[in-house]
Amino acid sequence: MNKRILLLLSIFITIFATAQNKNITLEESVLQQNRLFRADKLVGFQWIPNTNKYVYYTDAASKMMVASAADNKATELVNLTEINSVLNTKLKSFAGLTWIDNNTILVTENGRYFAYSLTSKSGKNIQEIPTTAENIAFDNTTQNVAFTEKNNLYFSGKTKEKIAITNNANEGIISGQSIARNEFGINNGIFWSPKSNFIAFYQKDQIEVADYPLLDITEIPGKLENIKYPMIGQKSEKPRVGIYNIENNTTVYISPKGKQDDYLTNVSWTPDEKYVVIAELNRGQNDMNLNLYNARTGNFVKTLLNEKNSNWVEPEHPAYFPNNKSNNFIWISEKDGFNNLYYYTIEGKLIKQLTANKFPIREIISSNTAGSEIYFKATGENGTNMLAYKVDLKGKQTLITKDLGVHTVVPNSDGNYFFDEYSNHATPSKSLLYDKSLKATTLLESKNKYDGYVMGTAEIKTIKSADGTTDLFTRLIKPSNFDASKKYPVLVYVYGGPHAQMITNSYLDGANLWMYWMAEQGYLVFTVDNRGSDNRGFVFESVIHGRLGVNEMEDQMKGVDYLKSLSYVDGNRLAVHGWSFGGFMTTSLMLRKPDTFKVGVAGGPVTDWKYYEVMYGERYMDTPAENQKGFDEASTLNYVKDLKGKLLLIHGTNDDTVVMQQNFALVKKFVEAQKQVDFFPYPMHKHNVQGKDRVHLMKKVLDYVMENNK
Numbered sequence: 128m129n130k131r132i133l134l135l136l137s138i139f140i141t142i143f144a145t146a147q148n149k150n151i152t153l154e155e156s157v158l159q160q161n162r163l164f165r166a167d168k169l170v171g172f173q174w175i176p177n178t179n180k181y182v183y184y185t186d187a188a189s190k191m192m193v194a195s196a197a198d199n200k201a202t203e204l205v206n207l208t209e210i211n212s213v214l215n216t217k218l219k220s221f222a223g224l225t226w227i228d229n230n231t232i233l234v235t236e237n238g239r240y241f242a243y244s245l246t247s248k249s250g251k252n253i254q255e256i257p258t259t260a261e262n263i264a265f266d267n268t269t270q271n272v273a274f275t276e277k278n279n280l281y282f283s284g285k286t287k288e289k290i291a292i293t294n295n296a297n298e299g300i301i302s303g304q305s306i307a308r309n310e311f312g313i314n315n316g317i318f319w320s321p322k323s324n325f326i327a328f329y330q331k332d333q334i335e336v337a338d339y340p341l342l343d344i345t346e347i348p349g350k351l352e353n354i355k356y357p358m359i360g361q362k363s364e365k366p367r368v369g370i371y372n373i374e375n376n377t378t379v380y381i382s383p384k385g386k387q388d389d390y391l392t393n394v395s396w397t398p399d400e401k402y403v404v405i406a407e408l409n410r411g412q413n414d415m416n417l418n419l420y421n422a423r424t425g426n427f428v429k430t431l432l433n434e435k436n437s438n439w440v441e442p443e444h445p446a447y448f449p450n451n452k453s454n455n456f457i458w459i460s461e462k463d464g465f466n467n468l469y470y471y472t473i474e475g476k477l478i479k480q481l482t483a484n485k486f487p488i489r490e491i492i493s494s495n496t497a498g499s500e501i502y503f504k505a506t507g508e509n510g511t512n513m514l515a516y517k518v519d520l521k522g523k524q525t526l527i528t529k530d531l532g533v534h535t536v537v538p539n540s541d542g543n544y545f546f547d548e549y550s551n552h553a554t555p556s557k558s559l560l561y562d563k564s565l566k567a568t569t570l571l572e573s574k575n576k577y578d579g580y581v582m583g584t585a586e587i588k589t590i591k592s593a594d595g596t597t598d599l600f601t602r603l604i605k606p607s608n609f610d611a612s613k614k615y616p617v618l619v620y621v622y623g624g625p626h627a628q629m630i631t632n633s634y635l636d637g638a639n640l641w642m643y644w645m646a647e648q649g650y651l652v653f654t655v656d657n658r659g660s661d662n663r664g665f666v667f668e669s670v671i672h673g674r675l676g677v678n679e680m681e682d683q684m685k686g687v688d689y690l691k692s693l694s695y696v697d698g699n700r701l702a703v704h705g706w707s708f709g710g711f712m713t714t715s716l717m718l719r720k721p722d723t724f725k726v727g728v729a730g731g732p733v734t735d736w737k738y739y740e741v742m743y744g745e746r747y748m749d750t751p752a753e754n755q756k757g758f759d760e761a762s763t764l765n766y767v768k769d770l771k772g773k774l775l776l777i778h779g780t781n782d783d784t785v786v787m788q789q790n791f792a793l794v795k796k797f798v799e800a801q802k803q804v805d806f807f808p809y810p811m812h813k814h815n816v817q818g819k820d821r822v823h824l825m826k827k828v829l830d831y832v833m834e835n836n837k
Contacts, residue, residue, distance in 0.1 A: 175193070658678050
């Protein structure tokens with residue numbers, strides 16, 4: 128009798144526990160990772176300028192809370208209902224809010240900009256610009272604004288009059304926007320001077336750049352829309368930097384001192400507004416001069432420093448001026464193998480190398496008001512982390528963040544307090560406040576939003592690369608009911624290219640949630656960050672130069688060797704999937720290592736680097752005229768006859784990053800070789816399939832893997 132009761136009780140407990148744990152659907156895994164399952168954070172955290180008080184948003188970003196760092200007791204400062212009533216607006220969120228001063232916020236709606244006083248609860252219209260305006264950039268006073276319409280740049284001052292800075296009828300000449308296809312750290316094209324007397328801006332002449340046609344199927348009949356797409360070795364854009372003088376309504380232009388299609392990047396102003404600092408890089412991307420120009424005349428003053436490297440030089444950060452009363456600046460350089468900080472005079476004399484880390488600095492966050500401390504992000508000794516440090520002008524470096532993980536740190540203006548929000552393998556999210564002595568107070572710690580759901584586990588390990596000495600990080604996701612006595616098929620998810628890192632010490636370890644869904648279908652999901660990927664230093668990354676895919680594949684094969692060494696892996700049921708550079712890696716592995724993977728799915732793949740764009744492509748491969756052997760070796764078109772497994776190729780038909788010619792060229796070669804492959808287009812999607820259609824994409828990918836890897 129007792130045995131029967133115990134048995135029934137055991138069955139009841141099992142059923143109850145199962146009922147409590149819900150299965151994540153594929154749709155949820157694709158759409159809800161950063162919504163339903165998003166960790167709790169202090170949304171919209173900002174320091175009120177020049178104070179020790181901070182704000183953040185609650186109630187779907189409809190309320191602004193304020194607290195002092197002294198006691199962290201939060202109260203409501205203002206809500207959207209109040210602001211909408213005063214300004215006659217219909218704001219739905221505080222997202223994107225900026226401060227004018229420590230009492231006034233900038234409120235924007237449909238091209239109208241208001242200054243709202245938090246003490247008087249009143250507001251006034253300070254600017255009104257066309258609703259068609261883009262690339263909107265306010266000056267430091269938040270009174271004057273520059274913006275673009277189509278290809279031209281405009282300015283509006285206190286009179287609110289729209290003034291044209293450029294007036295180019297030819298739409299091939301574009302001002303005030305990003306240039307060089309957003310390489311070299313470029314993400315904007317307008318640069319206000321510190322005292323608001325000048326506007327520097329990028330201009331690109333792409334008249335001679337080849338047109339590439341994209342088909343708009345929403346028109347009847349379909350309509351071709353041309354984009355400018357400079358392919359490797361062909362004509363590229365010609366850059367200039369304009370400097371507009373607001374006082375006299377004149378503009379001077381700075382062109383490259385070398386060839387017309389060299390690169391101008393990393394624009395910055397000296398605090399006294401007398402000079403503009405610009406990095407000029409040759410088109411071959413192996414010789415960089417940091418140049419100083421007179422802001423009023425545009426005349427070249429001098430070269431402050433030069434860097435050369437036979438692989439490449441990649442300036443990504445403008446000169447940083449820690450003190451607004453000094454023209455001494457900090458330059459980030461990886462000339463010693465890792466990004467470090469170098470402190471220079473404006474004459475180009477090195478004052479001191481501030482850091483000498485054997486790990487890369489990611490970026491400068493800010494400096495304190497006195498300019499005596501610089502705060503920056505860096506990986507620390509383990510490349511999966513992103514930590515925060517400070518260094519003084521004598522080179523004394525201090526780690527701010529005390530926990531390993533991926534951190535976002537916001538110092539207040541005087542450097543007495545640091546807000547820190549981070550996650551790691553075991554922590555969904557934790558929000559801290561550090562004081563000057565780096566004593567931490569916990570403000571918020573998120574619960575695990577995956578509690579109550581069936582979730583597998585992830586193991587983070589290292590293996591040796593193909594060179595036998597370099598450590599590579601790996602991630603292996605297992606199902607919740609993993610049984611080491613069974614044999615599991617494996618999906619290898621690959622990217623493998625520069626400027627990307629798949630494995631991080633963050634919650635879920637950098638994985639996409641759909642990988643955990645796939646694990647629950649009875650799969651292992653494996654990733655290795657091969658040499659060439661991000662955050663490991665120049666030697667680790669530059670091994671790819673001139674031979675894209677070669678060393679990356681050899682490292683991926685070391686990952687395969689590791690998988691096959693595990694007793695619970697079915698080495699005959701390996702699949703591979705990747706997108707973009709990962710699509711290139713997928714097709715390369717399927718064709719050049721044809722006995723390894725039973726099935727592959729390549730999305731948006733580069734198939735032959737001669738079809739890719741100048742800025743990225745020539746950095747890593749040079750040109751066909753310089754490196755024909757390397758292009759031939761890397762081209763997947765040359766290996767189609769060796770395909771053995773099942774291969775699905777996918778592409779967005781309006782992809783303006785990896786154009787569809789890449790995939791079509793490969794499919795044509797398969798047809799000529801009488802090889803059967805599968806192909807699926809996503810009409811009107813660009814390089815990434817987004818929105819609800821992404822659910823369709825991932826179902827397509829994962830169904831294909833499971834159906835063909837039995």
